[in-house]
Amino acid sequence: MPQVSIGPDKSGGVDGSVAGAVLTFLQKLGRDDTSPGLHIEPVVGGADHRLYTGRVTKFWRALLAKVGDGPSATYVYFGTFQHDEAYEKAKRLKLTVNPQANVLELVEAAAPPTILENVPRFTQPEYVAPPPFPTPTLPEPVLRARGYSVHDLLELGIDDTLASDAILQTDELELVALTDDAPARWQQNVLLELADGVPLHEIKARYGLEKVQGDPDSDSVVLAALDRPASRMDFALVTDDAELRAALEDPDFGRWRTFLHPEQRAYAYGERSGSFRLSGGAGTGKTVVLLHRARHLQRENPQARIVLTTYNKTLASSLRDSLLFLDPQTHLAKYPGDVGIFVGTVDAIAWRLVTQGAAHGLPITDAAGLVLGTARSTVVQATTGDAWRRALSHAGHELPESLRTPGFFAAEYGTVVVPHRITTRDEYLAAPRAGRRVPLDRERRSLVWDVIDAYREAGIQSRTTDYDEKSMIAAIALDQAAPTIGRPVDHVLVDEAQDLSPSRLILLRALVADGPGDLLLAEDAQQRIYAPLVVLSRYGILIRGRSRRLTLNYRTTAQTLRFASSILAGEELIDFDGEPTQDDGARSARVGLAPRTEGASSLDGAYATAALTLLSWINDGATPESLAVLVRGGNEGTYLLPELADRGVTATYIGPRDTPSKGAVSVMTMHRSKGMEFRHVLLFGVTAEALPAHVDDLPEPERNDAVQRERSLLYVATTRARDELVVLWDGEPSELLPLAV
Numbered sequence: 001m002p003q004v005s006i007g008p009d010k011s012g013g014v015d016g017s018v019a020g021a022v023l024t025f026l027q028k029l030g031r032d033d034t035s036p037g038l039h040i041e042p043v044v045g046g047a048d049h050r051l052y053t054g055r056v057t058k059f060w061r062a063l064l065a066k067v068g069d070g071p072s073a074t075y076v077y078f079g080t081f082q083h084d085e086a087y088e089k090a091k092r093l094k095l096t097v098n099p100q101a102n103v104l105e106l107v108e109a110a111a112p113p114t115i116l117e118n119v120p121r122f123t124q125p126e127y128v129a130p131p132p133f134p135t136p137t138l139p140e141p142v143l144r145a146r147g148y149s150v151h152d153l154l155e156l157g158i159d160d161t162l163a164s165d166a167i168l169q170t171d172e173l174e175l176v177a178l179t180d181d182a183p184a185r186w187q188q189n190v191l192l193e194l195a196d197g198v199p200l201h202e203i204k205a206r207y208g209l210e211k212v213q214g215d216p217d218s219d220s221v222v223l224a225a226l227d228r229p230a231s232r233m234d235f236a237l238v239t240d241d242a243e244l245r246a247a248l249e250d251p252d253f254g255r256w257r258t259f260l261h262p263e264q265r266a267y268a269y270g271e272r273s274g275s276f277r278l279s280g281g282a283g284t285g286k287t288v289v290l291l292h293r294a295r296h297l298q299r300e301n302p303q304a305r306i307v308l309t310t311y312n313k314t315l316a317s318s319l320r321d322s323l324l325f326l327d328p329q330t331h332l333a334k335y336p337g338d339v340g341i342f343v344g345t346v347d348a349i350a351w352r353l354v355t356q357g358a359a360h361g362l363p364i365t366d367a368a369g370l371v372l373g374t375a376r377s378t379v380v381q382a383t384t385g386d387a388w389r390r391a392l393s394h395a396g397h398e399l400p401e402s403l404r405t406p407g408f409f410a411a412e413y414g415t416v417v418v419p420h421r422i423t424t425r426d427e428y429l430a431a432p433r434a435g436r437r438v439p440l441d442r443e444r445r446s447l448v449w450d451v452i453d454a455y456r457e458a459g460i461q462s463r464t465t466d467y468d469e470k471s472m473i474a475a476i477a478l479d480q481a482a483p484t485i486g487r488p489v490d491h492v493l494v495d496e497a498q499d500l501s502p503s504r505l506i507l508l509r510a511l512v513a514d515g516p517g518d519l520l521l522a523e524d525a526q527q528r529i530y531a532p533l534v535v536l537s538r539y540g541i542l543i544r545g546r547s548r549r550l551t552l553n554y555r556t557t558a559q560t561l562r563f564a565s566s567i568l569a570g571e572e573l574i575d576f577d578g579e580p581t582q583d584d585g586a587r588s589a590r591v592g593l594a595p596r597t598e599g600a601s602s603l604d605g606a607y608a609t610a611a612l613t614l615l616s617w618i619n620d621g622a623t624p625e626s627l628a629v630l631v632r633g634g635n636e637g638t639y640l641l642p643e644l645a646d647r648g649v650t651a652t653y654i655g656p657r658d659t660p661s662k663g664a665v666s667v668m669t670m671h672r673s674k675g676m677e678f679r680h681v682l683l684f685g686v687t688a689e690a691l692p693a694h695v696d697d698l699p700e701p702e703r704n705d706a707v708q709r710e711r712s713l714l715y716v717a718t719t720r721a722r723d724e725l726v727v728l729w730d731g732e733p734s735e736l737l738p739l740a741v
């Protein structure tokens, strides 16, 4: 059967009414290129001897390159055009392998200039000598400052004209704009990485660049190049209808379904001997990698039991939707451990195991004894949110006020007591407490234990456990049962892992036996906004191989990214290995408007500016649902709605379980916006009082970590904007805003 590939220039001139016919044409072509009605005919006089046209409808022709012969020929599709236009285009298009890089490219010669009749001839004005001009000191070009020469660029295979223009750019944003016209996507990305100072050898390895061996024009070299990761950034190799649709539809929002960065591809499709971690800043496509990997693992083994999980329901349901968008044939599993891909929160998995595990041979009651010190079968109900406050009212009165906070106890319990299975005062007195910033002497530890005791006693009385306890009980039960019944899952894929507590991570590790591609954690230390810092090795979770960060941001513009990164500038962000995050920089291939930051003199003024901003976006053609207003606290969000309504903006408040609705602007908390994206984002109420929030009542040593999480929250919120970001406050702006940027 012929192979079909979708090339980079597939837009053609078709409108929606022809799109269906194009799909049918390509489906038929993929089955049998000799089918009557396809009319596959060579183009005479084309720039490339491989060019063919095919009949899509009476008026429309597909333009294709045919590589190879016979039943195993490969057709690269370039678009559908009206008959004459197809032949015009064919005079200029050439499929070629870049000889320096061994990457397939579609080269389009410029159209001959139009000769205009009756245009007045240009007359040379008289020469006037200019006044003497002081010689300015020019800033150093970006790439030269990084130590690169035009020779280096040409050596990599960058197009001559692009290389000589790029090497002269002194402004990073102009360099980004220039790369937009790169003849191939890999060239654009390579230039951006060079501008970030990535060494040449690293670039060659990442993109698999090497000189072509043999004749770059031969079919065998073209076919081999088509399969190379850098070519796959522009050329899709489709193996089924879902992929074909994905490659043809939605050239903007849908690109992630087909055109992966070589590094994304390596993570999604590569063999992995064991657990691994994938890190990267906001919008670098970590979720996209997980989705592709889930599909890949299912295709490799349709019987595989796969879990795709994250920390909250909103993100889990968006993962499920995206998975089905990527491949409508995905076989979803109803429960974790069933054949297929189970998509749900870690808490849903823990709950399922503690409620149903005993029926499947898991020793839940014994495991509860090991976690809580009391073997209990009553572990299903959830502890209420005020449990620590109530425990504090019973015990620990001698502790300083700064330690008598639910936040301190939840963190101490979740990072020290539960994951280390501490069940007695003596064990707690001797526990290492690694990573906890507040020192506790023996006497204070004992007082802390009194409060923990009260908390546990209340749990026995109310027959409840919290989700750290449930996770740990499930994990221990899985470990104990593994020698007899094995592990329930074959592959675990985790998104936003930086926001999971140690017990939840231990549970995920326990779900799956050690083996190839067992556990993949996608995480970003820059976006840790919930969980305290976790160093995996302290909890016995071993990750093989150090991860390199994904650095190409697909979501935000270069200007917004610069603004967001400067919120975190100077912060030391510690990753799962306990090391400062390897910041390889973050870059975007898109330029746009600089974020607008604006202070109003009153709250009323801020409401008015917010409404005007939203209305102007809508007037410029944005749909209300593509806009979001993000606030620090839920209350502000609910106050905002009537104020916006009074000023003519329809908005809805998106709570934890709601989804954005059509025809209304979404208003939500910055926390809620995690993992989401919008065309235009307005951050409302970024005042000194609002951000950082809830840090004053923390014990001093924990305050820095909390402020860092508030910075991360602001980073998360700013990086939700695809095209435009506006930041508003009234009175004093938040100290976390990089207003000098």
Ligand SMILES: Nc1ncnc2c1ncn2[C@@H]1O[C@H](COP(=O)(O)OP(=O)(O)OP(=O)(O)O)[C@@H](O)[C@H]1O
Pocket (backbone or CB within 6 Å): 253, 255, 256, 259, 260, 261, 264, 280, 281, 282, 283, 284, 285, 286, 287, 288, 289, 524, 527, 553, 554, 555, 674, 675, 676, 677, 719
């Ligand atoms: N290869 C790609 N081609 C085009 N777009 C892509 C690609 N990879 C990711 N994207 C787009 O970039 C955006 C961000 O991707 P994704 O949500 O996977 O990033 P992320 O790293 O998980 O982000 P965050 O950590 O901020 O949630 C999405 O709109 C996605 O469609």
